[in-house]
Amino acid sequence: MSHVIVGAGLAGVRTAEGLREAGYDGEVVLLGAEEHRPYDRPPLSKDYLQGATDQDGVFLQSAAWFGEHGVDLRTGTAVAAIDRGAAEVVLADGERIGYERLVLATGSSARRLPIPGTELDGVLHLRTLDDSDRLRAGILSASRVAVIGGGWIGLEVAAAARTAGAEVTVLEAAGQPLEAALGPRIGAAFAALHREHGVDVRLGVHVTDIVGKGGLARGVRLGNGDVVEADVVLVGVGAAPNIGLAEAAELELDDGVLVDERLCTSDPRIHAVGDIAAIWYPALERRLRVEHWATAQNTGPVAAAAVLGLPAATYDALPYFFTDQYDLGMEYTGYAGPGEADELVVRGDLERHEYVAFWLRGGRLLAGMNVNIWDVTEDIERLIRSGGTLDPRRLADPDVSLADL
Numbered sequence: 001m002s003h004v005i006v007g008a009g010l011a012g013v014r015t016a017e018g019l020r021e022a023g024y025d026g027e028v029v030l031l032g033a034e035e036h037r038p039y040d041r042p043p044l045s046k047d048y049l050q051g052a053t054d055q056d057g058v059f060l061q062s063a064a065w066f067g068e069h070g071v072d073l074r075t076g077t078a079v080a081a082i083d084r085g086a087a088e089v090v091l092a093d094g095e096r097i098g099y100e101r102l103v104l105a106t107g108s109s110a111r112r113l114p115i116p117g118t119e120l121d122g123v124l125h126l127r128t129l130d131d132s133d134r135l136r137a138g139i140l141s142a143s144r145v146a147v148i149g150g151g152w153i154g155l156e157v158a159a160a161a162r163t164a165g166a167e168v169t170v171l172e173a174a175g176q177p178l179e180a181a182l183g184p185r186i187g188a189a190f191a192a193l194h195r196e197h198g199v200d201v202r203l204g205v206h207v208t209d210i211v212g213k214g215g216l217a218r219g220v221r222l223g224n225g226d227v228v229e230a231d232v233v234l235v236g237v238g239a240a241p242n243i244g245l246a247e248a249a250e251l252e253l254d255d256g257v258l259v260d261e262r263l264c265t266s267d268p269r270i271h272a273v274g275d276i277a278a279i280w281y282p283a284l285e286r287r288l289r290v291e292h293w294a295t296a297q298n299t300g301p302v303a304a305a306a307v308l309g310l311p312a313a314t315y316d317a318l319p320y321f322f323t324d325q326y327d328l329g330m331e332y333t334g335y336a337g338p339g340e341a342d343e344l345v346v347r348g349d350l351e352r353h354e355y356v357a358f359w360l361r362g363g364r365l366l367a368g369m370n371v372n373i374w375d376v377t378e379d380i381e382r383l384i385r386s387g388g389t390l391d392p393r394r395l396a397d398p399d400v401s402l403a404d405l
């Protein structure tokens with residue numbers, strides 16, 4: 001009997017590695033719907049999209065690694081169902097694979113927009129390596145790129161396209177880009193960054209359809225009838241967790257697949273990791289599902305240890321993610337959902353894009369984000385975990401070391 005992992009992305013691979021690193025020498029089967037061997041997604045909207053990294057730079061392991069470590073990687077293999085009664089997964093062609101323990105690592109898919117015109121050539125989404133290849137080819141041949149959605153992916157693509165020399169328009173329905181994640185003030189700083197680089201950032205706009213000619217995208221129509229001309233349209237309106245398998249298998253769900261601190265689902269033989277896992281964060285005293293690279297990276301080894309019944313197998317990291325846009329680098333630690341913070345404190349200079357932003361509630365730190373300032377993540381994490389109330393004036397004062405707070 002094998003341990004079976006469904007989904008050969010970052011979380012799936014880290015689980016397979018974790019099983020071997022913990023000394024497990026039984027069979028490990030890693031099933032991935034994509035034809036490529038596992039690769040990393042953040043470069044797909046950054047270095048790889050800009051041509052600064054090649055495919056070898058995004059693969060998570062060499063092709064030889066899987067055989068050398070006895071991991072039976074089957075690419076191009078989608079799991080169609082889980083038969084919990086028989087403890088088997090069922091592949092699309094009907095083949096069944098028995099499992100001793102099953103780890104679900106099925107990740108997310110790019111959301112689609114329910115508007116006319118998305119089938120036109122030149123309308124693209126970004127989730128996979130192939131998507132990134134298509135987008136790069138499109139950006140290099142396009143003179144005008146429209147990005148629908150001013151979220152993380154949309155802004156990173158805008159930066160890559162602008163850097164490649166295209167005219168870029170970002171179309172965002174909210175009052176600022178990234179507003180749901182960061183609020184209007186920090187969102188405005190990101191809008192300013194893109195405008196400084198020549199991006200036409202249009203806010204509060206409603207996209208009605210994508211217009212085309214001869215099957216090719218030609219522009220994006222807005223609610224007021226204006227058409228933003230573009231030969232490449234990137235739809236960057238977020239991602240949705242791939243929880244269909246878990247749902248059909250009647251595992252407990254809560255936004256994603258509900259797991260405990262050992263990443264175990266409501267079925268003790270099934271674990272879930274990465275983007276799909278709705279995890280209990282002891283330090284935050286809440287359950288959250290986040291779509292962050294670090295969660296996929298860190299949940300895999302914990303799930304592997306839990307599968308093997310190792311005692312230290314609990315997940316206790318804080319949410320953490322990063323972005324790179326032009327020469328701006330950022331790290332965000334913790335979690336402040338829309339409307340959850342009652343105070344925003346900024347230490348540094350928003351206009352120069354060099355600052356740390358802190359989101360507080362009742363004086364307690366929920367989240368911190370460092371922009372072009374480094375080596376403060378540990379301090380931010382410590383302040384969040386301590387749960388103590390902070391003096392906003394000292395927090396804002398760059399002369400007070402975070403270590404002294």
Ligand SMILES: Cc1cc2nc3c(=O)[nH]c(=O)nc-3n(C[C@H](O)[C@H](O)[C@H](O)COP(=O)(O)OP(=O)(O)OC[C@H]3O[C@@H](n4cnc5c(N)ncnc54)[C@H](O)[C@@H]3O)c2cc1C
Pocket residue numbers: 006007008009010011012031032033034040041042043044045077078079080105106107108109126127128153242245273274275276290291292293294296320321322323324
């Ligand atoms: C372009 C891009 C840029 C990003 N940049 C950042 C960033 O800067 N910072 C950050 O923190 N995060 C970033 N992320 C998010 C981060 O990459 C994800 O959180 C991470 O990839 C999640 O890993 P995962 O293994 O859970 O899922 P995924 O990476 O989505 O992998 C899941 C895999 O499972 C496969 N699968 C799904 N269903 C089945 C099935 N039924 N059978 C078999 N296989 C299946 C899928 O095909 C996929 O290959 C980015 C994401 C994208 C797309």
